[in-house]
Amino acid sequence: MLNAATLDAAPPPESPPGEARPGPDPARPHAVVIGSGFGGLAAAVRLGARGYRVTVLERLPSLGGRARVHRQDGFTFDAGPTIVTAPQLFAELWTLCGRRMEDDVTLRPLSPFYRIHFDDGAQFACSGDAAAMRAEVTRLSPGDLAGYEAFMRMSETLCRVGFEELGDQPFGAPRDMLRVLPALVRLGAWRSVHALVARHVRDDRLRAALSFHPLLIGGNPFAASALYGLIAHLERRWGVHWVMGGTGRLVEGLAGLIRGQGGTLRCGAEVAEILLRDGRACGVRLADGATLAADIVVSNADSAWTYRHLLPGLRRRRWTDRRLARARSSMGLFVWYFGTRRRYPAVDHHSILLGPRYRGLLDDIFRRRVLPADFSLYLHRPTATDPAMAPPGADAFYALVPVPHLGAGIDWAREAEPFRRAIARRLSATLLPGLEDAVVTSRVTTPQDFATDLLAYRGAGFGLEPILTQSAWFRPHNRSEEVERLYLVGAGTHPGAGLPGVLSSARILDKVVPHAHALA
Structure with a gap:
């Protein structure tokens, strides 16, 4: 078995040679977007369409947030989302730029x-x-x-x-x-x-x-x-649709729209603080000490991270550390990405393997917060539809297992490999016979990685748990209730997680962010 030897995908390429692209216009009001998940990228497109000069700042070396891409040993693994539902929400972003999504992205219904x-x-x-x-x-x-x-x-x-x-x-x-x-x-x-x-x-x-x-x-x-x-x-x-080439193609397509509007995308740019003046967001300070002035700031970072870490001098009225600690977080995720030297043609693009327990297993994960011996899992085989996601004659997979978030105190440095082996045994005994001898490349992501890489509070995979008392007005608002001219998008705000949810959170900005000409 090979280790995760190769790095994540590089940032999307610049425009093709000879393609004209407008440059940033310093006369336009400036919007800084923190984070390049789908919520942040969709927000950037919408703000650009409404007259803003937009800068997207991503702390990781590649765009996408949870939707980043891992390329390893000839295999392509989407790190997070693997399906597109409500594709009209994506198509609308292309329409705002006077373009057609199908010219850049191919969706295949499943x-x-x-x-x-x-x-x-x-x-x-x-x-x-x-x-x-x-x-x-x-x-x-x-x-x-x-x-x-x-x-x-x-x-x-x-x-x-x-x-x-x-x-x-x-x-x-x-x-x-x-x-x-x-x-x-x-x-x-x-x-x-x-x-x-x-x-x-x-x-x-x-x-x-x-x-x-x-x-x-x-x-x-x-x-x-x-x-x-x-x-x-x-x-x-x-x-339910698959994006040919992987979900990363949507990230590349949205990045192209932003550049086409004259926007800027910067990877490896970590925001350390949202700057305030007279109670308003007025820019950001980066981890390297540089500052960027802004007329508005949009955070696609985890909402708890935004309030707990990016506003250090602010006395918060609603989203205090105490309230965030009392909030119910979603479960964590254990994801095993692996490639095999052989193909498994009888396995569907998406499979769900349910274990012997349903309610009891969910109680272990959400209420008791223990790592159970049994589990249910989601198995993704993109090569069922898109063989180019793996080398010839090979298959790409990821197995996703719901687990407790970091509040459970599980030591993932110790538990990750035994848990991965248990998943391999289960798959080998069911859908993927001979799996343990067929794996040629492998990597895992645990709730600890969600906390370290994505700054997710408690390592939760989806932010706040979607219960009624943490929905709509009860979630962090899209227009911050703590700071003027600060806006939130993504899974941690209204309406919630999932691609339709995070795209809708960016859509809400059209209703709560003033048009650029009102600030000019």
Whole structure:
């Protein structure tokens, strides 16, 4: 087995030779964006379209944040997001720049979206084909077909209200929450996603298949608000897509849009402090001591990191250290990236292997915060759709396992390799026979890496846990309630984690950030 010998992907290339690109205009108001995750990149595009001169600062050597790319021994591994849902949110960014996304990025719809493998050997293939889904439900639990269809109707309503109507609306004042309270009550938002599903279907396997979606955004299905039941319909309506070449191609495409607007992207530029003048953000100080003046500052850094570390002289009124410590963080993630010398053609692009326990396992992760002996995992095989992600005749994979965040006190320096070996044994005994002898390259990411590399509070994979009392107005606001002209985007603010969430957080800036001409 080879070690992680090669470095992460280099920053996206400059424009092709001969392509004209506008330079920065010092007369335009200046926006500094801290962090180049999808929230930060989308914010930069939107601010550029609204007249700002934009500088994006990324502390890591490559762009993307959680969506950075690992290139190793001829394999390409997306570090984080692996699917695109609601692709119109990306396409809109290209439209703002007078361009077409399909000229830069190729999306390939997937069917099935993913295949769930239950511990008893049963399978459930989830797709956007309504007839195929009815057949899958009937095969698994015939008596639950009517309940399944009732759940999907409810998911459609939740998607219309929770995503289409409220997902890109700012919640900056208590009245914003009061305005939507009747709808939340009507939709039963105080229930959990699992409770919502359990009202409609009886089979425990089907309940797991229809309720696991909050884990995609850091939530416990037994605690996340029933609003997140919208994900089932969101997937059906807009599909699940793979970006040919990997999710990093979207990062490169957005970087190209920003440069085309005359914006600047700087890697290896760590922000040490957000500078204030008369209670307003007026620039940033970098770790090397340099300063950049700004008319507005947008932070795509972890929201807890922003408030705890980037505003050292500020007496915070709401997001104090005490309040942040009492907040509930999402689970952590253990990710094993590996490549094999052989291919596994029978394995889908996305597979979910559920262990023998569902609720008990989630209790261990979210409540008891212990590292259990059993686990469930998500297996990503991009080479099922895109063979170029690996050398000829090889396969690229990543296996993602939900684990407790760093508040559990797990010593990952000691536990990482035994845990990786346990994952390898499980995969070898199920989907990937002979795996342990086939692996030729390997690397792991633990919650400690999320804390060290991505500055994630408690090493949580998705910021705050998406429960009702940490949603909408209860999350850190997109327009900071602590500092004027400071704005937040990304998983740690409203509406939350996942690509649709972080892109929507940037969309909200159009409603809360003044147009550049108002500051000129």
